[in-house]
Amino acid sequence: MAAEIHSRPQSSRPVLLNKIEGHSDGVNAAVLIPKEDGVITVSEDRTIRVWLKRDSGQYWPSIYHTVSSPCSCMSYHHESRRIFIGQDNGAVVEFLISEDFNKMNHVKTYPAHQNRVSDLIFSLESQWVISTGHDKSICWMSTQSGSMLGRHSFGSWASCLQYDSDTQHAFVGDHSGQITLLKLDEQTCSVITTLKGHEGSVGALYWDPVQRWLFSGASDNSVIMWDIGGRQGRTLLLQGHHEKVQALWYLPLTHQLVSCSADGGITVWNMETTREEAPQWLDSDSCQKCGQPFFWNIKQMWDSKTLGLRQHHCRKCGKAICGKCSSKRSTYPIMGFEFQVRMCDDCYDTIKEEDRTPLATFHEGKHNIAHMDMDPSRGLMVTCGSDRVVKVTHSSFTTFTDVFPKLKSITFCCGTENEMFSRMLMLLFLYTGSQSGLGFQQSIIKLKAYFILDEFVIGGKVQETSKASVAKSMEEADSLQEVKHTHTHTSFL
Ligand SMILES: [Zn+2]
Ligand SMILES: [Zn+2]
Secondary structure, X not given: OEEXXXXXXXXXXOEEEEEEOOOOOOEEEEEEXXXXXXXXXXXXXXXXXXXEEOOOOXXXXXXXXXXXXOEEEEEEEOOOOEEEEEEOOOOEEEEEEOOOOOOEEEEEEEOOXXXXXXXXEEEOOOOEEEEEEOOOEEEEEEOOOOOEEEEEEOOOOEEEEEEEOOOOEEEEEEOOOEEEEEEXXXXXXXXXXXXXXXXXXXXXXXXXXXXXXXXXXXXOOEEEEEEOOOOOXXXXXXXXXXXXXXXXXXXXXXXXXXXEEXXXXXXXXXXXXXXXXXXXOOOOOEOOOOOOEEOOOHHHHHHHOOOOEOOEEOOOOOOEEOOHHHOEEEEEHHHOEEEEEEEOHXXXXXXXXXXHOOOEXXXXXXXXXXXXXXXXXXXXXXXXXXXXXXXXXXXXOOOXXXXXXXXXXXXEEOOOOOHHHHHHHHHHHHHHHHOOOOOOOHHHHHHHHHHHHHHHEEOOEEOOOOHHHHHHHHHHHHHHHHHHHHHHHHHHO
């Protein structure tokens, strides 16, 4: 199925809605509570706090819980209100939050690691809590018995984790820059492959189970998209940050990747456009253009009585080239180079002005971003970091009037290229078509699209793929949401 849609990333800025202050040390994770005006934070100051928005418009803590060791990460499961906290001392603690978000009860403590827990995920399907730690391991534990099921060790600190519940695959990013793909079983695990591409510690991973794309961000300031499900070994390099990348989120409906870096940079990548893989760097003892030897090529230097040159690489063709043959710089967004990079003279001449059109938009979070969470259905984003500040922003980077410029003239044809996206589009089409003509407010259409997406995908995971049941829940929620959301969110539509 393909829909004739042409969208471009629009630079609608994230708008700061609220600033949450009061932590006495860095905030390591902050998540939005779905369908509530609430945020949960865990901090280096050893606190777990649940913040609810009061009538004054400010967030106030309704839960303030102190634990024995700094809190490094969390996994919150909204339907069951279970929360798992990773700690600096290696333990994972589970709590149950009360329905009114005013109380939190200790459930279990899992002796997960010897050292700081770096990331963790609770999987309801597996009834497992999976965690990675600075003791260079991943472990998975049964949330029913509380016992350890399995552990696997790496060569360096395991820094981040993603998990596919359906297939029981885990992705672990580590300090050496590698990502290990493992298949977890009840007592054992097997290493499927190792993804090598980053030149620095992997700081963030994001798995999109629908497209089967893995995104990784690292301290080399770059993001890589690994096409796990598609063409074999296809990787796309995305360079649009000046600092280490520490948070990622993929928005499937608008095909946008959001990446955040330590300097507050927020980059929104258009992943719908056709992109090219950056070439491998070639090795040569002499410049592949003018033939002059590089400085380690003693023999040729001696034979030709010339001084060796420094080796550089053209980012577009990958050739080993001397400085003189690669004096020009250019951006080349189709290969992910949003900033100017080195080009050989031949490549530079082939780049046309339209090839330099950015394929990402750039925004300022204006604080250190160590962790980020999004709720696409409400267009909300929460960021936190070592500056102790938590920011809640409205972040509808692409509005749906951009995605659906002329709703009346959208052309549909059916196929199976992307089942999930086509279902969503079809649903949106049927839904809007069933309304009184197509002339009702664009803003409502935008909201509906978010809500439909929300019914399908919660927390990056597909929840519901039946058109009928989504349409039914849409109808039920319809009257309520139309009143509530047009009232509360009109300002930023
Ligand atoms: Zn040269
Ligand atoms: Zn070149």
